[in-house]
Amino acid sequence: MAKSNDTFGKTLGVVVGLCLVCSLVVSGAAVALKPQQKLNKERDTQRYVLEAAGLLDKAAGKVPETFDKYIDARVIDFDSGEFNSALDARSFDAALAARDSKNSIKPSNDIASIGRRANSGVVYLVRDEAGGLDSVILPVHGYGLWSTMYAFLALEPDMNTVKALVYYDQGETPGLGAEVENPRWKAQWVGKQLFDDNGELAIRVVKGGADPADIHGVDGLSGATLTSNGVNNSLEYWLGDEGFAAFIDKVREGELNNG
Known part of the structure; x- marks a missing residue:
């Protein structure tokens, strides 16, 4: 059987x-x-960089070509503010480097709750038709209410005037903190000044709304105080001494405009 x-x-x-x-x-x-x-992922990054640069409409479906024409991605050393020619911006992974204790630091004051900061980072130099420096784009990130929020901060060559702030990856509450991606809120950043006359960081998201005449203030997100605080904390960290401060100084001094 x-x-x-x-x-x-x-x-x-x-x-x-x-x-x-x-x-x-x-x-x-x-x-x-x-x-x-x-x-x-590379194409998405290029698209958001072009958006921050004000060039997305010009791309007209040709994102890689437009990116290569106008954007010069470079790796910098955070401590010195100098370009790091030993690293390729296309292959450099800041998040991966931040997980390596040999290639990163633990922030002395982790106000943005990033955990660790890589020793190097990518910046994007936006060139005009003549090859001159049109703007500079800095990647920034920090924790909001529920998530780490990632953005590109575009600055005019004076490294003080905001051209755009584009959040592209976040997990905040829809209709509240997620309004960091609302075009109307993003539009408020255009023309704002990062630093006051004494060179101190003054840009901030103001709870309850900013005075329209305040060149450093942007309206807070209604019902999303912790997300708004997260935006402030991200900018405070990444525009500070452990962030892009040394690089910003180099650009202001004209040392990197044609680098």
Whole structure:
């Protein structure tokens, strides 16, 4: 008499075999799709940089070409503010570097709750048609209410006047903190000044609303105080001594305009 196939051992064998096959399929798909995922991430970054630069409309579906024409991505050393020619901006991963204790620091005052800061970072020099410096874009991030919020801060060559603040990745509350991506709120940043006459950081999101005449103030997000605080904290950290301060000084002094 033939043995029944309906046994625990055979059933377990089928389940294990099926799991192994599925695992191989999923792993294979992940490996095969990784290059495309990397390319998609690069294209997304280029798109948001172009938006911050005010060049997205000019791209007209040709994001990589427009990016390569107008944007010069460079790696800088945070401590010196100098370009780090040993690192390629296209392949440099600041988040990965920040996880390496040899290539990062723990902030002395982690007001933005970033955990660690890589020793180097990417900046984007925006060139005009003649090759002159049109603006500079700085990546900034910090924790809000629920999430780490990532943005590109575009500055005029004076490194004081805001051209744009574009948040592109955040997990804040829809209709409240997520309004950091609202075009009407983003428009308030245009023309604001980062520093006061004494060179002190003065830009801030003002709870209850900013005076329209205040060149340093932007309206707070209604019902999203902690998200607004997160924006302030991000700017305070990344525009400070452990952030882009040394680089900002270099640009102001004219040392990197044509670097």
